[in-house]
Amino acid sequence: MVPLTDFLLDASLRDDFPLLAQDVHPGQPLVFLDNAASSQRPRQVIDAIVHCYEHDYANVHRGIHVLSERSTDAYELARRKTQAFLAAEHAHEVIFTAGTTAGINTVARSWGDANVHAGDELLLTPMEHHSNLVPWFQLAERTGAVIRHMPMSDDGVLQLDRLDEVLTERTKLVAFTAVSNTLGTINPVEALCRRARAVGAVSLVDAAQSAPHLTTNVQQMGCDFLVFSGHKLCGPSGVGVLYGRETLLETMPPFLGGGSMINRVYDDRFTPADLPAKFEAGTPPIAGAIGLGAALDYLTAIGLERIAAHEHTLVERAWSGLSQIAGIRLLGPAPGGSDDPCRAGLVSFVLDRPHAHDIAQLLDRRGIAVRAGHHCTQPLHDRMGIAASTRASFYLYNTPAEVDLLIAALGEVRERFRPTGRRRRGRIDA
């Protein structure tokens, strides 16, 4: 086990990422801290995509020629790599999708429409991303099911001891994020899946923010569904993964209709294909899946544990530095605040002034890319009584020096907008 703090990856791996070596403004080298929105790609992934397009590309499946066979082999190899990455029992439990959002919608429409009825309850958490909220709201509207929320402490930790208040036999689904993209909370996935199963509910883990950073083992988690996106873990944009337990996927009706997902098509009806094709209608993101496979190879070679330890070192440094800034409010649980580490490698905060967007703009001028806004968690922001926050999110290529630049720059920003008894003078150009 890699120790959680004081471990840093060798900064030389930055050389793998061509995009990082640039000045975004004259003399301002890029400090990319917007990884929770989307990560950058190593040369290995870009090369895999280019190699596919320059040497091996053709449509997959059914093609009886060399290129189609090469593409099919590479596409199916990516599926097996994903299976290994998730420790899934079967390769056909891995469905390639357009992303996390597409995966959740597939479950909501296919499993949801077939299994959820009026009065059933769908249990979510107050920290979900809109992508793990809206599909369930839509399902509730179609079926008459009821949306419920797990209790959560003020510092953004789910209160498992109060789970009984909301988790009952009426609960049909427990859907939650493994890591909050705003709070940085790491949720107790295993315990939640176990509790869900105990009442006969199906569990869906939104791993968009965990898969890039923490080891994923769907069998150990005991989840029924798990989703993530390629673009957040060094992979291409436009590809993602839906994992589903074989028995569930098999009993679910197909969702999107089209080529590949069929066995036989008649004049006005069809019979569906076997897994995984059943849920992969149309030409899939071929180069995307192949690039995703290369990304998983890249991360696995470094080791997810080491990546998590590296990021934990960065977030501890960021947390202690940022908390020195007057007027700042840091969101989510403090790193190392309890025995159980539940803090992922990102930190969101609010300054008394200026607004999050001004902070992002001023940091950008110093080369630092952060995200400002509601991060697709409006209900969470409402609950915290804020309209927006600023988020710095780290990945394997970030360095302590970058964290220090963030802290220093933020100190300056806060200083710049401190009330100084200014008086409006009318327009300068007047």
Add this chain to the structure above:
Amino acid sequence: MVPLTDFLLDASLRDDFPLLAQDVHPGQPLVFLDNAASSQRPRQVIDAIVHCYEHDYANVHRGIHVLSERSTDAYELARRKTQAFLAAEHAHEVIFTAGTTAGINTVARSWGDANVHAGDELLLTPMEHHSNLVPWFQLAERTGAVIRHMPMSDDGVLQLDRLDEVLTERTKLVAFTAVSNTLGTINPVEALCRRARAVGAVSLVDAAQSAPHLTTNVQQMGCDFLVFSGHKLCGPSGVGVLYGRETLLETMPPFLGGGSMINRVYDDRFTPADLPAKFEAGTPPIAGAIGLGAALDYLTAIGLERIAAHEHTLVERAWSGLSQIAGIRLLGPAPGGSDDPCRAGLVSFVLDRPHAHDIAQLLDRRGIAVRAGHHCTQPLHDRMGIAASTRASFYLYNTPAEVDLLIAALGEVRERFRPTGRRRRGRIDA
């Protein structure tokens, strides 16, 4: 107007396509005639993707930093390029999707579920791809609507003079392909859209096979929806376009739920965003859309009219050469067979023996990539009384010499499998 035949593009444009210059077997240069399944990409498109990932990549929208602004600008520029390519009235009528299949399913679920009721009729053609069948079968099953088919002649031409038999006030939707991916028929899009509108039906044009080859003008077509895929027109895999008329898209409920497609999210409900975000839930295929924009630039610079004329020259040559082969049956209307050219640049055929798959295998051994099977048009194959066919489909980089190779190779294959009074000898290794 470029003359339809005897026009050929300069073969030097093959140099733009790195994949084409390879031997797929020792001494067997690639002859890629599987373009209707998926095309190859010019260096310009690959470079656009690589440039995005190496210089400009970040998640789009809302990001207040230089990379996010660059990516957002490039993504929105791709939308405006697509608008121009389609001659659409508004940029926000262009929705980026995962492909043609995703686009059709979006219309079937969003427009369909909201507007189609028991007894309503959905009018299709006998030559549709499974992607333009199954979503409507599913809609019919959900709503109790009825599937109808347009009359078609034996050589695969829609019989507009008999359209009244099936197009009535009960018709809610007319969905058809602009070009058949099996027959090569070019359908009369304008007339069909006009007739649909005359009875108050909505029209959807599957442009998967037309957008790569023929000029598209949605306003002139008068269609309500039009869909196509990037991977078939020199663009990346994993991206496509749904065009919808503004007034329709605006009244339609959202389909996939998630980030970006919302205006405001509350604890158990949401309000949707404006177009086009309303239909672009989650992180879109950013590099995919940018690569698609580059592909449209590439095709437009050459000129769709010139591409169509080039392909028409090739298909006439193929048709006359192939029809000399004994025991061959060519599918679809003959090129130049009527005043009205309704033959696109592909040709499917059946030999008395061997089976389509054996043909593909033997052609592959000679470096020639074709497709064999039902090409995702099982009902059409059923109607023609065949289980499978072989298809050669041309694109701008194919040459007359390649067509001649196909014809010669097919002659050999047919010769090889001609009955010769063989007698089974038991196993050779026995």
Add this chain to the structure above:
Amino acid sequence: MPSEEEIYQEHILDHYEDPFHNGPLLDATHAHHDKNPLCGDVVRIALKLDPAGKIEDCAFEGDGCVISQASASMLLEALCGKTVDEVKAFTAEDMLKLYGPRLTPNRQKCCLLSWRVIQQAVYSPVER
């Protein structure tokens, strides 16, 4: 940071810290509010119009980024005392020019929020 592109010029910070007529307007005849869903910026503008359609008094309340709040202050300062017709004639272009520094499309939305609100406010009599 290139000073000619400096978004947060001194006069803007002045407006942010010491805004023109910030607060409620008790005898308002017209009012409207709106928000910028992406940012969470909120602006409410209240106007007191005289029978001739002149803005006798006005005020704004709001919350959000420097650009959205300073621009609201600048807008009211510029239009207070003007007529409804002059408000209508005041274009989005004019607003961006009034603000001064060049803004990216993303931030233009922040700057134009109060402009959108006042254009609506002149049509929105307060119900009593």
Add this chain to the structure above:
Amino acid sequence: MPSEEEIYQEHILDHYEDPFHNGPLLDATHAHHDKNPLCGDVVRIALKLDPAGKIEDCAFEGDGCVISQASASMLLEALCGKTVDEVKAFTAEDMLKLYGPRLTPNRQKCCLLSWRVIQQAVYSPVER
């Protein structure tokens, strides 16, 4: 074309043109049919089993690619006269070996179609 990888060896073409027991089997006791949805290959195998479980006679009908039809002929030739237990012991590996030339996964499905059908046929008595 490397001859060692040649899929359509002479003996295979022989089976294709002059198949073993191709046609209906009127007094069949067991039968099954299946298809390869991707290719449209169809194979129906009929068996006449004696009380001891030996294949007294057998025949196939079908339509499809050379591989699927030649392999059906080769399979029946090899198993005719064998017992049901011997059929069950005959693995997919054995079938691919019997066929001979190395096949890509795509084409293996064609080759294994008749094998899948016969494995099912021994459990499928003909109803009269």
